[in-house]
Amino acid sequence: MTTRRALLAAPLALPAFARGAAAQDAWPNRAVTMLLGYPPGGVTDFGARAVCERMGRALGQSLVVENRPGAATAVANSAAAQARPDGYTLLMGTSTLAINPALQPNLLPKDPRTELTPIGTVFRTAFVLHVHPSLPVRNTAELIAYAKANPGKLNFGSSGTGAVNHLCLELFRARAGIDVVHVPYRGGAAALIDLRTNRIQAMFSAAQEALPALREGATRGLAVSSKERMTVLPDLPPVADAVAGFDGVFWQGLFGPAGLPAPIVARAGAALREATTDPALVARMAEQGVALTAGDAEAMRRMLADETEMWGRLIREQNIRPE
The missing domain is CATH 3.40.190.10 (Periplasmic binding protein-like II)
Incomplete structure (x- = not known):
């Protein structure tokens, strides 16, 4: 009886699955909100808006930057982590994602490596x-x-x-x-x-x-x-x-909530690469001391993991505490 019921139910489940797959394939069919944990102005806001404008052209939809400063960028970071993983709320995350877990472990997300989906790198400065x-x-x-x-x-x-x-x-x-x-x-x-x-x-x-x-x-x-x-x-x-191995930079990367479907990650990543390799935008950002970086999701994942380890170790060893 259980097998017969399962067979009868299967055709009913297929349309829902197909609708979900079709929605992913059609992404984006409306504007995408891009959260940013900094106020308007400054290189982080400038870079995010320039990259989003170029990504929007590649995707055929607007990417609207929404500034949500506060709590060492945790306001924007936690909102992105808690958003539906449908691709319509993304995050322009920064180095604070690698710093906050050790410096302020009470802030959300507690572990961005598992609570967010990396999409690609944006810049280093x-x-x-x-x-x-x-x-x-x-x-x-x-x-x-x-x-x-x-x-x-x-x-x-x-x-x-x-x-x-x-x-x-x-x-x-x-x-x-x-x-x-x-x-x-x-x-x-x-x-x-x-x-x-x-x-x-x-x-x-x-x-x-x-x-x-x-x-x-x-x-x-x-x-x-x-x-x-x-x-x-x-x-x-x-x-x-003069100091072997020294490398300390501020970076920006593109993230979505955990569970963001692979087709959306791939499409958003491709649009991001179009933006970060656009010669005019590369030159424009270089004038601000910013180097656009066309790294994929795996590159962003590695960088977040490496910097979480590096800064976390330094914060613990030097006993650094927030003000």
């Missing part, structure tokens, strides 16, 4: 290691030597405890074996004002924030935090030239 011109150093090696000769006397700013540029400082301090004072600010712009006036002597700044000060001669650039040079600052070598 390095920080500029720069100093006040009165500091008698011209490169990273000289800065390390000066810090060792003057332990506890160098004030290093950051845009806030747990921010990526703060973690770059902690990584630099640990790898170089130096004793410097961390001075956290509420945002990179406030820290840069004090760097200009020599209230602090050094910091890792976002490239777009550092560029005006460097061009005016208000600060002196020593290096960039990425393992490769930046197009916009080709004369600055990587910190890794």
Whole structure:
């Protein structure tokens, strides 16, 4: 009897399955909401909007950026993780997905590696290691030597405890074996004002924030935090030239909720690759110190896993706590 009932029920189940498959194949047939955990303005918002506009052309539908700042981007991240996995709510996630689990484990999602679906990489942007011109150093090696000769006397700013540029400082301090004072600010712009006036002597700044000060001669650039040079600052070598293996960047990637169907991941990923390899957009973003990266879902998964391990280990070893 059970077998007979199952056979009778099977034809009724097929239309529902077919409708689900057809919906995936037709995706997207309406606008897609793209959540972003940052306020309007700034390179993260600018990059997300530029990439979404180009993706929308490839998909034939609008991708509408919805800014939901708050709780170290957890407001947007958790909303994306809890959304229906139908492809109509996606997330422009950032490095905070790799940092929050160790720094603020009470925030949701607790483990983005399992609670989100990676779709692809969007961009990487390095920080500029720069100093006040009165500091008698011209490169990273000289800065390390000066810090060792003057332990506890160098004030290093950051845009806030747990921010990526703060973690770059902690990584630099640990790898170089130096004793410097961390001075956290509420945002990179406030820290840069004090760097200009020599209230602090050094910091890792976002490239777009550092560029005006460097061009005016208000600060002196020593290096960039990425393992490769930046197009916009080709004369600055990587910190890794002096500190082996150093690589600390801010990144952005595209994610969906857990369980996002593979056909939607593939279609969204293909549109993302069209955007991140568009020559005009690549050049436009490079002017802001941003390197578009055309990595697929597996590349995004690996990067999230690697950085969750790297930053988590650093946060634990240095006993970093949120403000």
